[in-house]
Amino acid sequence: MDIYPIPYPVLELLGRIIVIGVIIFIILILVALLLFLFIFFTKRVILPKIALFMITMMHEPLRRLLSFFRVDPTLVDRVSVEIGNAVNYPDFVSTKLEERALLIPQCVRSIDCPAKLSSLVGIKCMECGKCEIAKLSAICKELGIRLYITPGGTFSKRILLYNRGQIKAVVGVACYPNLYEGMLNVRLAGIPAQGVPLKTTGCVNTTMDTQEIIARCRMVAAACSK
Ligand code: SF4
Incomplete structure (x- = not known):
């Protein structure tokens, strides 16, 4: 048997x-x-x-x-x-400035931020000057790049979905784990992204390298416009 x-x-x-x-x-x-x-x-x-x-x-x-x-x-x-930044760079620079979006996490805001949350565009910065987003907001307007302050990854996906066809490239700012996940999701959606890590992380009062973000956007814009 x-x-x-x-x-x-x-x-x-x-x-x-x-x-x-x-x-x-x-x-x-x-x-x-x-x-x-x-x-x-x-x-x-x-x-x-x-x-x-x-x-x-x-x-x-x-x-x-x-x-x-x-x-x-x-x-x-x-x-x-x-x-991901290296792989996405050629596709990223081939897009126009007005087709790009900068996504900033809400934890960078001042705890006294007066801005309100919109279900369609996230937190609308009023450029009150209490945090560094005001400076980025002004520069994004100058460059023609859309700026979104998002409460989380799910909201970022919704913004990209809502603006499908209009946003063709993204610069994302977040802590490394969220940046990895966000860039993966954006890549799966066929949108080239550039990621910039937060300088200090946490749930509130995080900081970002504003110069790095601006320099990256300007460098890409210069490469694009030649
Ligand atoms: S600059 Fe914008 S995001 Fe920062 S605290 Fe003021 S309204 Fe809020």
């Missing part, structure tokens, strides 16, 4: 498939880890499309691996954002 409920050849085949799957997984995570380490330490983005694909595919395993070795897992998000 057969002691196995499943025929032995089938069990053997299943065992082989599992072993091959484990080997493929280990190879993929090693390749992703090597690309991640190279880009992180050299600050050079090599094979950008392949690196982005590999690190995106192995994103969670890489984060868990870093956590296991007590290394900050958001480093994976950071490297992913840098690769």
Whole structure:
């Protein structure tokens, strides 16, 4: 009598498939880890499309691996954002200024912000000057770039959906994990994005590198207008 409920050849085949799957997984995570380490330490983005694909595919395993070795897992998000910026750059600069949007998280606002939330466009900055968004708002108007202050990622998606066909490129500001997720969603929607990380993170009173945002927008605008 057969002691196995499943025929032995089938069990053997299943065992082989599992072993091959484990080997493929280990190879993929090693390749992703090597690309991640190279880009992180050299600050050079090599094979950008392949690196982005590999690190995106192995994103969670890489984060868990870093956590296991007590290394900050958001480093994976950071490297992913840098690769995403490099990959998206050519498509981003091919868009017109008025087709671009700058998305700022609401945590950058002053806690005394007088602006009101609109269900369609997010928080409408009144340029009161209590936070740095006032300066960005003025510059965006000058450049013709739309500025949105959003309460969260879901709201950002709604803004992009509502303005489908009008917004063709995005500059996003957020903490690295949110930036990674946001850039991934925007890329899936076929919109090239540039990400700028917050200088200090948290739920309130976060800070951003305004000069970096402005410089990035101007650099792209200059490349676009030549
Ligand atoms: S500058 Fe704009 S976002 Fe900042 S506090 Fe004033 S109204 Fe709010």
